[in-house]
Amino acid sequence: xxxxxxxxxNLSLDISPVVTDTFNVISVRWRRNPRKPIWKGTAKSKIFRxxxxxxIPEEERLEITRLYNKYRTEVKSINNYLTSKYNVENQQEDxxxxxxxxxxxxxxxxxxxxxEWNAKxxxxxxxxTAAELQDLIKLAQEKKLITLEKRSQRLKEAEEIVKEQKxxxxxxxxxxxxxxxxxxxxxxxxxxxxxxxxEGNRIIGRETRPPLDKKVEKIRQ
Amino acid sequence: MLIPASGTGQYLANSxxxxxxxxxxxxxxxxxxxxxxxxxxxxxDPVIEQVGTYDPIPNEYNEKLCSLNFxxxxxxxxxxxxxxxxxxxxxxxxxxxxxxxxxYMTSWRNRKKLEDEINSQxxxxxxxx
Numbered sequence: 001x002x003x004x005x006x007x008x009x010n011l012s013l014d015i016s017p018v019v020t021d022t023f024n025v026i027s028v029r030w031r032r033n034p035r036k037p038i039w040k041g042t043a044k045s046k047i048f049r050x051x052x053x054x055x056i057p058e059e060e061r062l063e064i065t066r067l068y069n070k071y072r073t074e075v076k077s078i079n080n081y082l083t084s085k086y087n088v089e090n091q092q093e094d095x096x097x098x099x100x101x102x103x104x105x106x107x108x109x110x111x112x113x114x115x116e117w118n119a120k121x122x123x124x125x126x127x128x129t130a131a132e133l134q135d136l137i138k139l140a141q142e143k144k145l146i147t148l149e150k151r152s153q154r155l156k157e158a159e160e161i162v163k164e165q166k167x168x169x170x171x172x173x174x175x176x177x178x179x180x181x182x183x184x185x186x187x188x189x190x191x192x193x194x195x196x197x198x199e200g201n202r203i204i205g206r207e208t209r210p211p212l213d214k215k216v217e218k219i220r221q
Numbered sequence: 222m223l224i225p226a227s228g229t230g231q232y233l234a235n236s237x238x239x240x241x242x243x244x245x246x247x248x249x250x251x252x253x254x255x256x257x258x259x260x261x262x263x264x265x266d267p268v269i270e271q272v273g274t275y276d277p278i279p280n281e282y283n284e285k286l287c288s289l290n291f292x293x294x295x296x297x298x299x300x301x302x303x304x305x306x307x308x309x310x311x312x313x314x315x316x317x318x319x320x321x322x323x324x325y326m327t328s329w330r331n332r333k334k335l336e337d338e339i340n341s342q343x344x345x346x347x348x349x350x
Contacts, residue, residue, distance in 0.1 A: 074319045079298055086299025096260075115262035 230267040232259050235304050241305035243268060243273065254310055255289065257297050267295060272297070275311060287311055 056064075084090055130181040171180050237260040244264060246252035255273035258266065258326070278283040280286060280294040294317070298304065304312065 064322060064326060071319055071322050078318060082295050082299035083301070084299075088300060103251050148267055 228256070228268040228270040230258060230262070230269045232269050236261075238269065238297060238302040239305060240272065240294065240302050242306050242307055253277070255311075257264075257293075257302060260303065270297075286316070289315060289317070291317060 191205045194202050194204045196202060226272075238257055239260045240255065240257050242253040242264075243256045243258070244251065245254045254268070254271050255275060255276040256268040257266045257270045257272060258264075270293060272293045273287065275276055275288075276286045289311070294312075304318075306321070306323065309318055310321040310324050313321040329339070
């Protein structure tokens with residue numbers, strides 16, 4: 001929340017654009033002012049406390065003063081130098097025409113280089129595409145051969161099937177043969193029933209009795 | 222969305238800037254970013270720019286690592302940013318500024334303390350004899 005408030009604080013005055021991202025909220029780990037409120041005053045136990053004065057020898061004090069004086073002078077001179085060199089106000093204004101000319105010259109040089117590269121690349125590219133085309137044609141021809149072979153194979157398989165079916169069709173019952181076939185099957189009834197005796201013999205026929213000389217199969221040895 | 226270390230802080234053109242530490246560690250692990258911010262801003266606020274880091278805990282080779290972006294520091298000092306004392310000490314040790322007086326003070330006080338300790342130990346030894 002603090003962050004949003006902070007962002008809003010500079011809304012009207014700022015240079016950089018204000019981010020209106022409502023999700024830009026980070027949980028802050030510490031409170032802004034982690035001290036007690038000002039109206040609490042001095043704690044009772046600390047009212048009569050007198051902090052000890054720093055005990056600095058005169059010699060040391062003089063030395064510190066000297067060092068600080070020297071330090072301040074040197075830092076000031078460094079800062080002045082940096083100001084003269086880096087301050088925005090001290091920077092020379094750019095000559096726009098010159099800059100434009102430099103830019104154009106640079107651009108022309110770049111374009112020239114680019115054109116050279118493009119010309120080189122064109123030769124390489126054309127050679128490459130031609131080779132690729134040849135490869136593709138070769139590939140297509142191979143594929144065509146494979147397809148033709150497959151097709152002939154399939155045709156052969158189909159013919160085989162037809163042949164087989166033709167063989168089988170000799171046993172088919174055709175409409176004109178139907179009556180005869182019915183007559184035939186009625187005349188020769190087939191009994192599919194069978195029984196098993198204790199030895200595991202299969203006795204074929206519904207009405208069959210064991211001693212009769214009917215067909216007896218031994219199924220268990 | 223986290224705020225990137227390079228800084229997203231918003232600032233006024235003519236406000237007072239400072240180069241100072243911003244504590245970015247956690248409990249029992251101090252770590253500092255060296256940042257450019259407006260003086261009035263809190264250290265948890267987004268900064269204008271981060272110009273370095275400082276790790277006050279010595280690593281396995283007994284080094285306290287510190288990184289500084291001198292180009293940007295020069296730029297910001299040149300444009301009127303103030304530098305806080307701890308950062309001045311670091312810049313002094315880095316050779317950018319002259320050595321800070323506080324560095325000298327700390328060192329001679331430490332030296333004095335050490336000498337006193339040694340002297341007292343010797344005196345004790347003599348007394349034991």
